[in-house]
Amino acid sequence: MKKLLLFTFALTLMFSVNAQIKTPQPSPAAKLEQVVGLTDVAIEYSRPAMNGRTIFGDLVPYGKLWRTGANKNTMVTFSDAVEIGGKELKAGAYAIFVTPSAKSWEVIFYTDTNNWGTPKEIDESKVAARVTAEVYPIEMDIQSFTISVDDITSSSAVIGMMWEKTYVGVEFKVPTDKTVSAAIEKVMAGPSANDYYAAAVYNLAEGKDIKQAKEWMDKAISMMDNPRFYQLRKQSLIYAATGDKKGAIEIAKKSLEGSKAAGNADYIKMNEDSLKEWGAK
DSSP: OHHHHHHHHHHHHHHHHHHTOOOOOSSOEEEEEEEETTEEEEEEEEOOBOTTOOTBTTTBOTTSOBOSSSSSOOEEEESSOEEETTEEEOSEEEEEEEEEOSSEEEEEEESOOOOSSOOSSOOGGGEEEEEEEEEEEEEEEEEEEEEEEESOOSSEEEEEEEEEEEEEEEEEEOOHHHHHHHHHHHHHTOOOHHHHHHHHHHHHHHTOOHHHHHHHHHHHHHTOSSOOHHHHHHHHHHHHHTTOHHHHHHHHHHHHHHHHHHTOHHHHHHHHHHHHHTTOO
16 A cells, blocks of 8 residues: 555656646747737737648638637737727727638637637627638748738738738728827817816915916816816815915805715715814804
8 A cells, every 4th residue: 555655646746747847839829919000909829830731621621610720719909999891899809710711711800708719609799890801822831820910000900810821811990090189189179177177186285386276276167067076175175275265165065065965974074174164154
């Protein structure tokens, strides 16, 4: 019995040591990162090799769903919403599956990225986009399956897939113009209510120009449809700091009313204490 236990222990130790030895993967993992316009694009996939085999129509059969690589399914991540095949894909990650044929590939962008390989059946509710892409023959063999981001402009790019003597590309569009135009409009329109509010609160907290803080706060509140009780609280403190106790009391009463409606005990107490301090009746 003792010898058997020692032998079992020796085998366990041997396999534990062997498990720590790293060897090259036949389909090594790869990650591609590319900025297109203002959108971050990342693609994670594995790269099987030809190794003298016929790929399309043989190793990768025509008419059957393929994981677009090896091992875990290929995944693309967009930092912004993009457009593919006339459909909008929300910002996030998508698995890429393809069904190849000799002249074209059907390319699917799939919201479920947790498959290992391909799903048993495609769930149409998880298909974010489905496009048909033309096959372009190339002269030399591409030994390792390769995904690239090609034909980059400020508003679009192409996800390229190459292997053997085949290239297939899928165009996607990014919202660069929409993003830049919105930023231009915002800047040209001047500071927002939040900008004025933040600047006023900063001056109050740091003991800086309180008259300027009052001007900024008044501007911020005037731009708000429904100022919140905590914003009115800051405005009342700024008025009190400028010596305008009457104005501070008037605003603090509004803040108190709002904090009672919200059931915020802390702000109720703070407003009541300030009103008492400022001599409110």
